[in-house]
Amino acid sequence: xxxxxxxxxxxxxxxxxxxxxxxxxxxxxxxxxxxxxxxxxxxxxxxxxxxxxxxxxxxxxxxxxxxxxxxxxxxxxxxxxxxxxxxxxxxxxxxxxxxxxxxxxxxxxxxxxxxxxxxxxxxxxxxxxxxxxxxxxxxxxxxxxxxxxxxxxxxxxxxxxxxxxxxxxxxxxxxxxxxxxxxxxxxxxxxxxxxxxxxxxxxxxxxxxxxxxxxxxxxxxxxxxxxxxxxxxxxxxxxxxxxxxxxxxxxxxxxxxxxxxxxxxxxxxxxxxxxxxxxxxxxxxxxxxxxxxxxxxxxx
Amino acid sequence: xxxxxxxxxxxxxxxxxxxxxxxxxxxxxxxxxxxxxxxxxxxxxxxxxxxxxxxxxxxxxxxxxxxxxxxxxxxxxxxxxxxxxxxxxxxxxxxxxxxxxxxxxxxxxxxxxxxxxxxxxxxxxxxxxxxxxxxxxxxxxxxxxxxxxxxxxxxxxxxxxxxxxxxxxxxxxxxxxxxxxxxxxxxxxxxxxxxxxxxxxxxxxxxxxxxxxxxxxxxxxxxxxxxxxxxxxxxxxxxxxxxxxxxxxxxxxxxxxxxxxxxxxxxxxxxxxxxxxxxxxxxxxxxxxxxxxxxxxxxxxxxxxxxxxxxxxxxxxxxxxxxxxxxxxxxxxxxxxxxxxxxxxxxxxxxxxxxxxxxxxxxxxxxxx
Numbered sequence: 001x002x003x004x005x006x007x008x009x010x011x012x013x014x015x016x017x018x019x020x021x022x023x024x025x026x027x028x029x030x031x032x033x034x035x036x037x038x039x040x041x042x043x044x045x046x047x048x049x050x051x052x053x054x055x056x057x058x059x060x061x062x063x064x065x066x067x068x069x070x071x072x073x074x075x076x077x078x079x080x081x082x083x084x085x086x087x088x089x090x091x092x093x094x095x096x097x098x099x100x101x102x103x104x105x106x107x108x109x110x111x112x113x114x115x116x117x118x119x120x121x122x123x124x125x126x127x128x129x130x131x132x133x134x135x136x137x138x139x140x141x142x143x144x145x146x147x148x149x150x151x152x153x154x155x156x157x158x159x160x161x162x163x164x165x166x167x168x169x170x171x172x173x174x175x176x177x178x179x180x181x182x183x184x185x186x187x188x189x190x191x192x193x194x195x196x197x198x199x200x201x202x203x204x205x206x207x208x209x210x211x212x213x214x215x216x217x218x219x220x221x222x223x224x225x226x227x228x229x230x231x232x233x234x235x236x237x238x239x240x241x242x243x244x245x246x247x248x249x250x251x252x253x254x255x256x257x258x259x260x261x262x263x264x265x266x267x268x269x270x271x272x273x274x275x276x277x278x279x280x281x282x283x284x285x286x287x288x289x290x291x292x293x294x295x296x297x298x299x300x
Numbered sequence: 301x302x303x304x305x306x307x308x309x310x311x312x313x314x315x316x317x318x319x320x321x322x323x324x325x326x327x328x329x330x331x332x333x334x335x336x337x338x339x340x341x342x343x344x345x346x347x348x349x350x351x352x353x354x355x356x357x358x359x360x361x362x363x364x365x366x367x368x369x370x371x372x373x374x375x376x377x378x379x380x381x382x383x384x385x386x387x388x389x390x391x392x393x394x395x396x397x398x399x400x401x402x403x404x405x406x407x408x409x410x411x412x413x414x415x416x417x418x419x420x421x422x423x424x425x426x427x428x429x430x431x432x433x434x435x436x437x438x439x440x441x442x443x444x445x446x447x448x449x450x451x452x453x454x455x456x457x458x459x460x461x462x463x464x465x466x467x468x469x470x471x472x473x474x475x476x477x478x479x480x481x482x483x484x485x486x487x488x489x490x491x492x493x494x495x496x497x498x499x500x501x502x503x504x505x506x507x508x509x510x511x512x513x514x515x516x517x518x519x520x521x522x523x524x525x526x527x528x529x530x531x532x533x534x535x536x537x538x539x540x541x542x543x544x545x546x547x548x549x550x551x552x553x554x555x556x557x558x559x560x561x562x563x564x565x566x567x568x569x570x571x572x573x574x575x576x577x578x579x580x581x582x583x584x585x586x587x588x589x590x591x592x593x594x595x596x597x598x599x600x601x602x603x604x605x606x607x608x609x610x611x612x613x614x615x616x617x618x619x620x621x622x623x624x625x626x627x628x629x630x631x632x633x634x635x636x637x638x639x640x641x642x643x644x645x646x647x648x649x650x651x652x653x654x655x656x657x658x659x660x661x662x663x664x665x666x667x668x669x
Contacts, residue, residue, distance in 0.1 A: 135537045269496070
């Protein structure tokens with residue numbers, strides 16, 4: 001049972017980690033808590049349902065499920081990135097030189113707007129993502145694991161590795177780290193800050209889109225409200241690991257998933273959501289900077 | 301001030317418009333979750349009530365006036381239910397059909413009782429609602445103590461299962477039903493797990509893993525279909541392949557859609573008999589289908605509740621809440637579900653619960669106690 005709960009927790013945690021990365025990256029660069037990030041995740045799930053339905057109508061799903069899934073992922077990522085890019089340009093960029101509170105309030109506004117926009121255009125009822133793999137899975141050391149769980153864990157790990165390599169090794173990654181450390185200095189050495197910020201938002205939104213779509217496939221149920229609680233949990237994960245730190249977001253997400261899963265089964269399932277926040281309070285009291293304290297040095 | 305003048309004038313005109321309209325019609329309210337994840341049930345309510353009101357209006361209305369339906373959306377939130385109840389009373393309704401969730405009906409019934417507005421719920425089954433002894437509160441559906449009993453008898457005597465896991469969604473309805481089920485299981489079977497989940501949550505794997513380790517023969521769930529669907533889906537994913545039984549909150553095609561047809565196959569639920577087998581419901585089924593399409597599980601209850609309320613208003617020849625309630629208590633009503641009479645509490649005198657099964661992606665009547 002312990003191993004089974006660990007698998008449940010890791011699956012959940014990988015999703016939290018993917019969303020948390022978006023929070024952390026944006027915070028690292030702009031010191032802005034992007035409250036609209038959870039809604040991007042929700043949009044990712046909706047786009048997944050829309051595009052998958054669209055491909056079904058076109059008959060692509062009959063031809064190949066995997067091709068249509070790949071297409072769905074790509075389209076969903078593209079649209080969510082476009083949303084992330086646009087939100088930054090409309091809601092945050094004009095406020096960049098104002099007080100720190102203004103973009104935060106703007107973010108909350110965007111979040112409320114997107115929720116209601118989706119509610120009005122897509123309806124308030126639950127949407128169902130077609131159950132592609134049924135309950136199919138396999139047993140491994142007496143743990144039952146479904147293919148979709150395996151898929152979520154593998155995709156998350158791959159994405160995290162790529163993201164780390166991207167930030168460590170590429171020129172854009174280097175520029176992102178530079179902007180995170182000192183915007184003025186970075187612009188003096190010829191880095192286009194606006195472009196870097198846009199790229200950060202695009203990458204963050206792409207990760208949220210993947211997370212949203214994977215969750216839609218995993219649970220099969222999507223509504224306009226899922227971004228809210230997922231956003232708060234991912235935010236908790238980001239703070240847990242030390243907001244602004246990439247490594248922290250990954251570890252924080254996984255930790256949160258495990259705490260929820262183990263607490264939910266060994267203590268009481270009724271207070272599942274509370275454990276995450278109890279952990280958050282403890283961490284903030286004991287280690288206010290989060291688990292990875294070198295946040296200042298290792299932003300983005 | 302000059303600039304404001306046109307607006308003030310406009311406001312005056314609008315308020316006059318409201319006033320003059322108020323006395324033209326007799327208003328009755330229909331309240332339920334019109335938006336949110338249970339909006340389907342609210343829509344069924346609204347359609348059923350609309351059909352009844354339209355039929356009455358075609359016959360010339362009631363007490364010489366047309367009937368107007370006021371729709372209230374409680375979003376299955378108890379707080380919202382109370383404010384909707386107050387709003388409908390301010391709108392001048394003479395009676396209310398609703399609400400759906402027991403957790404909404406119970407607090408709302410206090411408001412209706414203070415104002416002596418008759419309320420008939422088509423779907424709230426928690427015993428507390430009518431046990432309060434309010435003169436103005438009625439229901440056309442059964443009670444959870446009756447429902448839980450039928451479920452328990454089915455599990456222990458028909459399926460003869462020994463180990464039962466019980467889950468609920470911590471709402472008045474869900475937990476109430478689960479408790480009644482547990483009570484009637486008594487010592488005829490072993491309750492190996494009893495616990496709650498959070499309504500609106502999507503991940504129940506941790507609870508289900510804990511249940512699986514207790515090796516139950518059947519899982520009972522007191523709650524509504526979105527969670528029920530996910531519970532069935534996720535228990536099959538975890539390899540927990542035991543039968544699943546739930547209450548009337550699960551009877552919605554979305555349940556099968558969410559769980560997936562293969563996972564939902566063979567799940568049981570307790571509900572009233574299929575209206576398709578009731579002779580007096582034939583006309584209703586035909587008219588409803590031609591107007592709104594597929595019949596929802598609670599459409600007929602909303603339709604009947606509306607007809608009962610209007611009949612009572614008609615024979616009381618008054619819109620006084622107390623007089624209507626007296627009529628509701630004393631009369632026998634001949635409606636689509638058959639003959640309905642209320643006892644002194646406001647419950648229906650006979651409420652036959654049966655067990656349904658999911659077969660080939662559809663709900664079917666399965667077993668009678």
